[in-house]
Amino acid sequence: MRSLIAIILIAISGNTALAADSTGPDEILAAGRAFMEDFVRQQQDEGLEASFTLGSLDPRLKLAPCTNDRIDVEFSSDPMETTQPSLLVSCQGERPWRMYLSVSLEIHGDAFVAARPLNRGDRITRAMVTTQRVQVNSVRQGTITRLDNLVGLEMKRSVRAGTPFTPHLVITPDAVARGDHVMITARNQGFAVSTRGKALANARIGEQVLVENLSSSRTLRARVVAPGRVEVAM
Structure with a gap:
């Protein structure tokens, strides 16, 4: 009986050592989730609403242990300009590694949009601008978030009412014109x-x-x- 108990304890100890000897999908997903939850709180502080879904990992995944007990996570692309940003997950331990974790992300907030149809060459005034709730990170090139950075600019092309203003829709107008x-x-x-x-x-x-x-x-x-x-x- 004592021999059997000893064998069981050795087996448990061996499994524990094996588990500690690697970084698995649970640890990686937990680090990614903590990072994204912190990002969501930051967006709330900015008046935005964010929600996310992490991608899945192969349950057989085994990476080198993170000896410094810290898994680093950062965005590999601008989360304000895409709904599918990737997370770069890495460890700088004795046996460093890095991998990418997919994430689906929605960020909703008030954006400056055209209050009425605008034509190419129109000089933007406050009366031409209104706010509308949009999915901010689904707007290509991102939205302009400060009204002072928008008023006085010139439209590069015509847009319909409700079109979000982006840096690629506007241009700094001429400060001098021929004959001035x-x-x-x-x-x-x-x-x-x-x-x-x-x-x-x-x-x-x-x-x-x-x-x-x-x-x-x-x-x-x-x-x-x-x-x-x-x-x-x-």
Whole structure:
């Protein structure tokens, strides 16, 4: 009887050692679930609602034990731009490993959308914008989340009412247009002189544009620094 008990104890001890000698799907799924639950709480703090479903793993999966007792998890793609982001699960132990865990994710929240049909070239005003509850991470290229970053931009193409605003739908408008009178400033360290000029083409802030100095009739290449203002390096 004592021999039988000893054999059973040895078998149990051996199985326990074997289990501790590997990282299985239960540990990986638990780490992924904890990471996603924390992500959901973060979205709630931002006024968003998120829900997720983890993918499945082969129950026979056995990876090296995580000797530092920590499994690291991070998104391998932007969760705000896709409904199927993958989780990169890894361990930096003596025998490091990494793998991907699939996840289905829905994030719902208020997004800025067109209050009415808009045409290409329209300059966006507050009256053109309203909010609507949408699945944020199903909108390609992501949504614009700050109204101040939207008002004053120009539509790149026409859209219907209710279309979410994305960075790829809008563009910074021209700060100067061909024929506009502009202020030309020639600047170097500690010195600047200004004169009036005329823009010879359209340009946005940061772009180069040809301008005519109205005093000398000379044509200069200048950089647009603000609406109606350009600078020439000396």
